[in-house]
Each structure stands twice: as C-alpha cells, then as structure tokens.
Amino acid sequence: MGAPPVKRTSRDIRTANRYEVLRQIIAESPASRQELAAATGLSLATVATLVGELLGLGMITEVGFEESAGGRPRGLVTVDAAGGALIGVDLAETYVRAELFDLALNVLARAEEEVRPGESRPERVVHHVASAVGSVVERAGVASARVLGAGVSVPGQVDRATGVCAYAPSWDWHDVPLRDLLAERISHPLYLDNPLRACAVAELWCGAARGCGDAVVVNLGTGVGAGLVLGGGVHRGVSDSAGEWGHTTLVLDGRPCHCGARGCVEAYTGAPGIMLNLREVSPDSPMLRPGDQTATVDALARGVAAGDPVAVRVLEDTARYVGAGISGLVNLFNPEVVVLSGWVAAAFGEPLLDAVRGAVGRHALRRPLAAARIVLSPIPTDPVCLGAATFALEGALRTARKGSGTRAVSRARGTDAP
Amino acid sequence: MGAPPVKRTSRDIRTANRYEVLRQIIAESPASRQELAAATGLSLATVATLVGELLGLGMITEVGFEESAGGRPRGLVTVDAAGGALIGVDLAETYVRAELFDLALNVLARAEEEVRPGESRPERVVHHVASAVGSVVERAGVASARVLGAGVSVPGQVDRATGVCAYAPSWDWHDVPLRDLLAERISHPLYLDNPLRACAVAELWCGAARGCGDAVVVNLGTGVGAGLVLGGGVHRGVSDSAGEWGHTTLVLDGRPCHCGARGCVEAYTGAPGIMLNLREVSPDSPMLRPGDQTATVDALARGVAAGDPVAVRVLEDTARYVGAGISGLVNLFNPEVVVLSGWVAAAFGEPLLDAVRGAVGRHALRRPLAAARIVLSPIPTDPVCLGAATFALEGALRTARKGSGTRAVSRARGTDAP
Numbered sequence: 001m002g003a004p005p006v007k008r009t010s011r012d013i014r015t016a017n018r019y020e021v022l023r024q025i026i027a028e029s030p031a032s033r034q035e036l037a038a039a040t041g042l043s044l045a046t047v048a049t050l051v052g053e054l055l056g057l058g059m060i061t062e063v064g065f066e067e068s069a070g071g072r073p074r075g076l077v078t079v080d081a082a083g084g085a086l087i088g089v090d091l092a093e094t095y096v097r098a099e100l101f102d103l104a105l106n107v108l109a110r111a112e113e114e115v116r117p118g119e120s121r122p123e124r125v126v127h128h129v130a131s132a133v134g135s136v137v138e139r140a141g142v143a144s145a146r147v148l149g150a151g152v153s154v155p156g157q158v159d160r161a162t163g164v165c166a167y168a169p170s171w172d173w174h175d176v177p178l179r180d181l182l183a184e185r186i187s188h189p190l191y192l193d194n195p196l197r198a199c200a201v202a203e204l205w206c207g208a209a210r211g212c213g214d215a216v217v218v219n220l221g222t223g224v225g226a227g228l229v230l231g232g233g234v235h236r237g238v239s240d241s242a243g244e245w246g247h248t249t250l251v252l253d254g255r256p257c258h259c260g261a262r263g264c265v266e267a268y269t270g271a272p273g274i275m276l277n278l279r280e281v282s283p284d285s286p287m288l289r290p291g292d293q294t295a296t297v298d299a300l301a302r303g304v305a306a307g308d309p310v311a312v313r314v315l316e317d318t319a320r321y322v323g324a325g326i327s328g329l330v331n332l333f334n335p336e337v338v339v340l341s342g343w344v345a346a347a348f349g350e351p352l353l354d355a356v357r358g359a360v361g362r363h364a365l366r367r368p369l370a371a372a373r374i375v376l377s378p379i380p381t382d383p384v385c386l387g388a389a390t391f392a393l394e395g396a397l398r399t400a401r402k403g404s405g406t407r408a409v410s411r412a413r414g415t416d417a418p
Numbered sequence: 419m420g421a422p423p424v425k426r427t428s429r430d431i432r433t434a435n436r437y438e439v440l441r442q443i444i445a446e447s448p449a450s451r452q453e454l455a456a457a458t459g460l461s462l463a464t465v466a467t468l469v470g471e472l473l474g475l476g477m478i479t480e481v482g483f484e485e486s487a488g489g490r491p492r493g494l495v496t497v498d499a500a501g502g503a504l505i506g507v508d509l510a511e512t513y514v515r516a517e518l519f520d521l522a523l524n525v526l527a528r529a530e531e532e533v534r535p536g537e538s539r540p541e542r543v544v545h546h547v548a549s550a551v552g553s554v555v556e557r558a559g560v561a562s563a564r565v566l567g568a569g570v571s572v573p574g575q576v577d578r579a580t581g582v583c584a585y586a587p588s589w590d591w592h593d594v595p596l597r598d599l600l601a602e603r604i605s606h607p608l609y610l611d612n613p614l615r616a617c618a619v620a621e622l623w624c625g626a627a628r629g630c631g632d633a634v635v636v637n638l639g640t641g642v643g644a645g646l647v648l649g650g651g652v653h654r655g656v657s658d659s660a661g662e663w664g665h666t667t668l669v670l671d672g673r674p675c676h677c678g679a680r681g682c683v684e685a686y687t688g689a690p691g692i693m694l695n696l697r698e699v700s701p702d703s704p705m706l707r708p709g710d711q712t713a714t715v716d717a718l719a720r721g722v723a724a725g726d727p728v729a730v731r732v733l734e735d736t737a738r739y740v741g742a743g744i745s746g747l748v749n750l751f752n753p754e755v756v757v758l759s760g761w762v763a764a765a766f767g768e769p770l771l772d773a774v775r776g777a778v779g780r781h782a783l784r785r786p787l788a789a790a791r792i793v794l795s796p797i798p799t800d801p802v803c804l805g806a807a808t809f810a811l812e813g814a815l816r817t818a819r820k821g822s823g824t825r826a827v828s829r830a831r832g833t834d835a836p
C-alpha cells in the first residue's frame with residue numbers, strides 16, 4: 001500500500017511552464033512577452049526562454065510589434081495554427097469519436113464509429129479507434145508526420161504512465177494494455193486518460209472554467225463523476241483515479257450500485273438511476289424505454305418542456321440528488337465554478353440547472369455557496385475530444401527537444417509544401 | 419457571485435519557493451544546495467539564490483562542507499533554530515492554547531487558558547489569546563522582537579486576507595474583525611486560519627503526510643472536517659472555506675444538522691453525533707454523560723478497551739459512518755494517505771482505526787483504495803499549534819525583504835545578546 005512520494009522534477013516544471021505559456025498564447029493572441037509574464041506569474045526572463053523554445057518548435061510565430069509607453073516596441077507572438085495537428089479521441093461505451101485540431105484548437109475534421117453491443121473485445125475497440133483516427137487525418141488532408149499526437153479518453157481507470165486500462169466497467173476490461181494495442185495500429189504518439197479529466201481540461205482551456213484556479217466539472221451521463229481543477233491544473237490523484245464522485249455515499253444503505261456498495265450518487269443520478277427515479281414515480285410511464293437510457297432521458301426532457309407533471313417530478317427528484325451531491329463538492333472544495341457537463345446535463349439543459357441551483361442553495365454552507373457559480377457547459381462540440389487533444393499537446397511539449405522538435409516540424413512542412 | 423480569477427504573481431511564486439526550500443532544510447539538515455535542488459525540483463541557480471536570501475534573513479546558517487565525488491566540496495546549511503521564534507495558537511471552543519517554537523519547530527514554551535461558557539464575546543476571547551501569547555513569550559524568555567509572528571487557528575470560517583471571522587458557529591460570531599481586535603493587544607504580525615488547515619500542514623511538515631503530494635487529514639472532534647493537501651500544498655478554496663467535509667450528505671433526509679441541512683457526516687460522527695449513536699443503541703447507558711461530550715467519548719473509549727458490547731457497537735456504528743464518508747474522499751481525491759486526527763480520533767485510537775479501515779475497505783473503489791494508507795496522526799503534541807506556527811513562518815517569508823529582515827533579526831539578536 002502507498003506509493004513513494006512523487007517529486008516534481010525540474011523537467012516537469014519546465015514542461016508545465018512551457019504548457020502554461022502556450023496555453024496563454026492560445027487563449028489570447030497576439031501577446032507580448034511582458035503580457036505573458038504578467039498573465040502566468042513567470043519572470044520575464046523565463047517567459048523569454050520559453051517563447052524562444054516554442055518558436056524553435058514551430059508552435060508559435062512572431063507577428064510584429066506593439067508600441068510600449070516610452071520603451072522599445074515589444075515583439076508579439078501568436079500560435080501558429082499550422083504548426084502541428086492534434087487528435088482527440090472520445091472512446092465511449094457505444095461510440096468512438098475522433099476530432100483533428102490545428103494548434104489553435106480549431107476542429108479540422110471529425111469521424112465517428114459505432115461500437116455495437118458485443119464489440120467489447122479490446123481488438124474490436126482498437127479497430128474502431130484506429131479507423132476513426134485514420135479517417136480524420138485523411139479528411140483533414142494533413143501529412144501524418146504533422147500530427148503531434150493523439151489523446152484518447154477511455155471510459156475507465158487508466159494508468160497514464162503505462163497506458164494500461166486497469167478497469168473499464170462497461171466492457172468488463174481488467175488490465176488491458178490498451179496503449180500497446182493501439183500503437184500496433186496508430187503511428188502517432190498516444191496519450192491515454194479518462195473523460196473526467198478530458199472534460200475538466202476542456203472547460204479550463206475553452207469553457208466555463210477559463211481563468212479559474214478551482215473548478216469542479218460534474219459529468220452526468222451513464223456514469224457520473226467529477227473532473228477536478230485545483231490550483232489551476234487538473235487533479236489526477238496518486239494513481240490517476242481521482243474524481244470518482246459517482247461512488248460517494250449519498251443514501252447510506254440505499255440503492256445497490258454496480259461498484260458493490262449501496263446508496264452511491266451514481267445510483268440516483270446516472271442515466272440508469274434516473275430511469276429508476278422515473279419507475280418510482282410512475283412504473284408504467286410511456287417515457288420509460290426499457291434498455292434505452294438515451295431514449296428515456298430524451299423523453300423525460302421533452303416531457304419537462306411540455307410541463308408533464310411526471311417528468312417534472314422526476315427532474316426535481318433527480319436534481320435533489322444531484323444538488324445534495326454537488327453541495328458536498330462545494331463545501332469540500334470551495335470552487336469558483338461548478339460546471340454541469342455530459343449528455344444527460346445537455347439533454348435536460350436549463351430546467352435541470354435551475355432545479356440543481358435550488359437544491360444546492362438549500363444544502364450548501366453559506367460562504368462556499370456564495371463563491372460558487374453553477375453553470376451548464378458552454379462548449380458546443382464534444383468536450384472530451386477537445387480535452388483529449390490537449391493531453392496530446394501536453395505530451396508533445398514534454399517530449400519535444402528543441403532540435404528534434406524543429407526537425408520534425410520542418411520535415412512535416414516540407415512534406416506538405418505545395 | 420464568483421470571484422475574479424486569482425493569478426499567482428511572481429512574488430507568490432518566490433515566496434512559495436523560499437518556503438519550500440526552508441521547509442526542506444527544516445525537514446532534513448544539514449543539506450547542500452545540490453540536495454535541496456534535487457528534493458524540491460528547483461534549479462540549482464534558484465536554490466542558490468533562495469539559500470542566500472534565507473542566510474541573509476538569519477533563518478539558516480552555514481555549517482561546513484561535504485566532499486563531493488570528484489568535485490569541489492559542497493557547502494552545507496542548516497536551520498538556525500535561534501534565528502527567530504514562532505507562536506502557534508489553537509483557539510478552540512473551550513480553551514486557548516499557545517505554543518512558542520524555535521525555527522527548527524521545537525516547542526520552547528506552552529500556555530493554556532480556559533474559555534468558559536458565557537465567555538464567547540470577542541473581547542473575552544481576545545483577552546485569553548493575548549494572555550496566552552504573553553505567557554509563552556515570557557516563559558520562553560525570548561525578546562519580543564525575535565518573534566516573527568503568531569499564527570492563530572480560529573474554529574470557524576476566516577478570511578485570511580482581512581482577518582475577519584465570517585462565522586464561528588459555537589460562539590455565534592458573524593463578521594467579527596478578529597485580527598484587528600487581536601492586534602490591539604498583540605504586537606506580533608498575526609496570521610489567522612482554521613484548524614483544518616493547521617492540522618493538514620502539521621501532518622505535511624511533521625506527521626503522516628511528510629513527502630506526500632496528496633493527503634487528506636480527517637479531523638474528528640466536536641465538529642468534523644477534512645484538511646486537504648493537494649499537489650504538495652494545502653488547498654484553501656477560492657474564499658478560504660474548503661474542507662467542510664462534515665456537511666457532506668451521508669444519509670439523505672437523515673438526522674438534522676446544526677448547519678440547517680439533514681443527514682450530514684458531522685451529525686453522525688461529531689462528538690454530539692456519537693452521543694446520539696450511543697443513545698440509539700442504549701438510551702440509558704451510564705456511559706452517556708448528558709452535556710459532556712468529552713466525558714462520554716472517554717467513557718466509550720474505556721468501554722471499548724474493556725470489551726463492553728454497547729461501547730463496541732457504538733464504535734462500530736460510528737466507524738461505519740466515518741468509513742463511508744472517508745470512502746468518498748478516497749474515491750474523489752485518490753490520496754496517498756488519510757490521517758485520522760482530532761481529539762475524538764485520539765480518544766478511541768487503534769480500535770477506531772481498525773474499524774474505519776474495515777468500513778473503507780467495504781465501500782471504496784479498488785484502485786484508489788489500494789493507493790491509500792489510513793493512519794492515526796503520529797503527532798504527539800497539539801498539531802493545531804504546530805500548524806498555526808507554520809502559517810506565521812509562511813507569512814514572515816512573504817513579508818520579509820532581505821534588508822529589513824536582516825535588520826530585524828540583527829536587532830533582535832542585539833537585544834538578546836548577553
């Protein structure tokens with residue numbers, strides 16, 4: 001039991017600083033070194049070094065000068081959107097979605113494959129991922145060598161260092177060496193992580209948690225969990241399994257949960273739990289589509305919009321469970337923002353948000369409640385793909401050495417040149 | 419609602435690095451600059467600068483050289499225990515305890531004052547704090563000018579920046595300007611915070627969380643809460659109120675809690691909740707001492723030691739509540755260690771630890787469970803005083819400029835010289 005303490009090495013810190021500067025440039029361009037130093041809290045000398053490295057890697061580019069009051073004109077840099085491509089893969093229980101991004105995080109191509117029931121063997125899943133990745137590279141028309149990496153979000157517990165999927169409940173996977181299997185079919189560097197972290201980093205970079213130090217991204221879907229942004233970065237835990245909020249006890253000795261415990265948050269707020277909430281209110285409701293979570297949730301959402309009292313009651317019950325659980329997160333973390341994400345949150349939308357806000361207002365302590373905004377995710381596309389792409393970017397910054405990076409990019413550009 | 423994003427400034431980062439280097443020197447002395455760089459992940463050049471600053475402030479001292487393989491002998495530094503004094507104050511519901519530490523964090527003097535029922539007015543509480551602080555300075559025989567600051571742990575929600583106690587439930591305080599009131603009686607710089615953070619930092623510096631990146635310090639007393647160590651530092655939240663784990667819903671619609679909600683962890687695991695657990699098992703038990711939490715908990719602990727079945731049952735019930743709650747923390751944070759701290763944990767000791775371990779083993783998910791040690795706090799003295807003293811140290815490092823700091827220490831030494 002227990003792991004030896006993990007110390008951040010100088011290299012970790014350099015990578016983190018490089019990543020932070022690039023993230024700032026992506027968020028607000030063009031930017032001067034002075035503005036980047038002010039925004040990141042790094043010294044001007046450190047920023048100048050990091051900007052030089054990013055220029056050398058071809059990830060950013062000089063775009064002119066701005067006058068400064070009484071001083072020399074200041075050089076401005078911006079992200080070089082064409083300086084590389086990133087792939088983000090949302091590997092989910094029932095589908096694989098891949099998106100290819102430029103370095104400014106614009107989507108250049110999308111592909112989706114269905115994962116049918118019975119296709120849960122690792123070989124079949126790997127086949128779908130490889131196929132979707134191949135499609136987006138082809139559709140975007142980028143040279144394969146320009147792809148800096150592919151981030152893959154896996155619906156389970158993944159060891160980032162080894163790329164082994166320790167456990168994926170939906171497929172009953174145990175200790176599947178997923179990265180090695182994927183590497184047999186995909187030549188890009190691969191970075192595996194989970195959807196909670198992908199959603200958290202997507203909100204941090206491009207969504208409701210931009211500029212936040214502390215944020216909680218609550219993912220409501222088939223399973224539920226919480227992506228944690230703490231101190232401006234994503235919290236992963238000592239063995240990469242933080243964020244399993246779905247298995248917090250909410251009702252001691254309550255409904256059985258697939259994790260083996262009882263009364264977990266997920267048993268009341270995951271899509272199957274919401275189907276049970278509906279069954280408790282109205283066992284014969286036509287909104288109940290046995291075996292089809294998506295259709296049931298959609299029917300309930302339509303019912304709420306139409307003022308159907310059963311649907312409204314189920315929404316209120318569900319919001320009470322979600323709200324009691326979120327109150328615990330607000331009291332514990334004292335975050336600036338709680339973001340409701342995931343397909344169930346998207347399906348119910350504003351009525352769920354309103355009801356959850358009401359429930360949190362009744363449960364949480366005054367001081368942390370006053371500090372916390374509760375909002376729906378504003379990200380219009382798949383946040384999991386976006387977040388997964390940023391894992392690839394982070395990985396590329398970690399492994400890039402100035403020389404090799406420059407060569408790789410030059411070579412890619414050469415291949416691509418008209 | 420919501421606060422503007424707080425960016426770490428260069429100065430914050432310098433203070434944090436200074437603090438980290440000093441903490442490492444206090445933990446392991448003597449140390450070379452090379453060892454400090456390796457242990458902190460900072461560059462050798464940065465460490466050399468910070469060591470120079472700490473030498474200039476008189477907080478550390480050169481103690482000779484060690485041979486290095488094939489290189490120049492390396493200079494060694496150690497903390498200068500006499501380089502300043504720190505005061506830590508544990509302001510609790512029923513007592514005020516002050517301890518005076520040297521810079522190596524050895525206790526040089528202690529003082530305690532009772533806060534009687536009816537003495538909850540701020541003026542009375544301030545009187546006791548000032549009196550205890552005066553006593554430890556006098557008993558330790560240190561010149562007042564050598565005291566770098568006093569950290570004060572307040573049992574409630576404190577705004578660290580303004581020193582205002584927003585809410586202290588036991589005394590029904592609302593928005594009391596406590597630091598200003600204390601400053602009328604105490605001339606040392608004052609740093610206010612809460613006992614959850616004090617216990618967390620005490621475990622991080624000197625206890626079971628030494629060397630840990632992620633740890634949870636569960637405080638079991640009249641109230642319950644969790645001090646959070648995340649990424650190697652104490653997590654405070656956006657308005658300094660993180661850690662209120664006691665008000666996480668454990669039993670939806672369960673026992674009423676003084677916070678206004680129902681079924682909170684604290685309602686089942688705080689000392690008054692444990693008295694209710696006893697009442698449910700045996701309403702007429704002679705172990706039940708109405709109005710006296712401490713006597714009841716002590717009687718239960720003696721009963722457990724003697725094998726009394728009622729006491730054992732109450733311990734098991736309580737451990738089941740504590741364990742279900744801690745499982746949620748293990749699943750959410752994926753920490754290296756969970757430390758049981760506080761007077762209730764100390765009173766029950768090993769039997770509580772064993773029962774909690776069993777309950778967590780039944781509730782938590784396999785992967786985070788495998789990573790988490792669960793232990794009793796090994797700190798033999800009052801961890802709150804120790805933690806509060808480190809807040810004063812951190813504050814002193816933040817405000818110290820090289821010149822002024824050196825002068826202050828020189829002056830203090832001058833005053834003190836034989």
Ligand SMILES: [Zn+2]
Nearest residue numbers: 247257259264
């Ligand atoms: Zn569960």
Ligand SMILES: [Zn+2]
Nearest residue numbers: 665675677682
């Ligand atoms: Zn409560």
